[in-house]
Amino acid sequence: MSFITDTATSFRREIGPTLRSWYYIIFGIIQPLLYLGLFVPLLTNVPTGAEGSPLQWFVPGMVVMLVLFTTVSCGWALTEELMSGSFERFLATPMSRPAILVGRALKELAPLLVQALIIIVVAASFGLQLHILPMLIGLVLLLVFGVGVAALSYALAIASKNDGSLFYMVSHSVALPLMLLGGVLLPMEMAPDWLYIASRFNPLTFLVEAERALFIGEVFSVTVLYGALVAVAVAVVGIAIGAATIRKASL
């Protein structure tokens, strides 16, 4: 019970400044829209395996990419508070450690959900077919996945202490190969064998495939199940590592 109220306390604290500068959420949507406008037309003759508009294939992968890149770097915001002492202030209260992290992660994800919804609405007017319920399930999966990645990012921020460039280097050298190997930009079916095999070892691949299935309205399938398992596993592992890092940290 206290986990939920503590998560709410943490979320409410962090979302305040975000809501006051809500226009940044709009700026954050420019890059995804550029992909839709300037990249998706290239996919017109690419065999994606999906029927209809290439948007149907590309949008779910891109939303995964958006969540991955935002959450992987959100530990950055924590380094400032680690140095100033305001994070320590919460550690001296009875707040649940995982709840502190989850609340912060949800604050990162709330604007992402808004952005994802805007992207879906915009894409719908250019040919994306809407399957409301499966798509919402897809967003929930992303939320679960994002909380896990954010918690790992916080753990990395705490572990790299005050070294901001170390944090940046590590987080991006993890996120970029995951994204490329996840088949976000082009179908992995086109890849040479070694690359295809490598992509099968990337958990993100399964999440991307699950999102694509959900975006064409498929819910009860093995693809979706694997994606859901990946999302839950990332969340569980991420929160466990994040909480353990806080407990062991000598800030």
Place this chain on the structure above:
Amino acid sequence: MIHARDLARTFKTKSGPVEAVRGVSLDVAEGELVAFLGPNGAGKSTSVRMLTTLLPPSSGGALVGGHDIVRDPAAVRRKIGYVGQGTGSGPYHRVRDELITQGRAQRMSAADARRRADELLGMLELEGLADRDCSSLSGGQRRRLDVALGLMHTPQILFLDEPSTGLDPHSRANLWGHITRVRKESGMTIFLTTHYLDEADMMAERVMIMDHGRMIADDTPERLKADLAGDTIRVSFLGDGETVTAAELAQNLPQARDIAPNGRSLTLTVRDGEAILPEFIARLQAKGLDIATASVRRPTLDDVFLGLTGRSLRENAVAA
């Protein structure tokens, strides 16, 4: 309220283990105001971080507010307010929001948190700043907000780690005015660390001096000064050569030490110098010596630290 036994903490570093705190035992009774005094790196903050559950001890243990810091840290956290060395408030957050968040983090109801936040904004003269971003506050205002954050849930024990470091003299005095008033009204136990001698001397009822990870003295400032430093008496004479006779007379004073003639003046260290000086003057005059000036200098805690370690705290503070 606080009972620590052999509290120790070793940090692993690249150049080998560093023993930051080497077995500190202490007891603080309810309602006391005690200060950890020592140079930077003496282990004051590390000790406080262990007592506030922010850092697990390498060995030893402590009860804070009746709870074990290792076995039941959550219960300790409910009893204590902690004002760390850094800035507690977040730069992009608003003053009143931060107070309410703090209350919620301490499991207060939303209504109680709002009421208490307004109360503290008034008490610490922050009313006009309630809706400002914390980054826009001055150093003194920000520190008052830190104290307000620590007081939100009306803790039984308040830990203040270097509360006035970096503040100008006016802001320091103002902050201390607030802290002493809060204490008078609530009877709260207060544990502070400082490297300001005058602060420990004026504010604390008991001073624990730390150096190199150990506690080397623990008493009231008055007794520390009387026992470990003593008063310095200085007498100067009109004629030459009179200090020789004076020094001989000084030998007979109770517990006189460091008797040092220097030109036409003589200094010596005694206990209770204000009572001894008139008697000493009478004896000097009985020998027919012509006294030009006479003074007693009360010792500072720096003299105590100097007497204990052979180093001055001031040099340390400046070097750091």
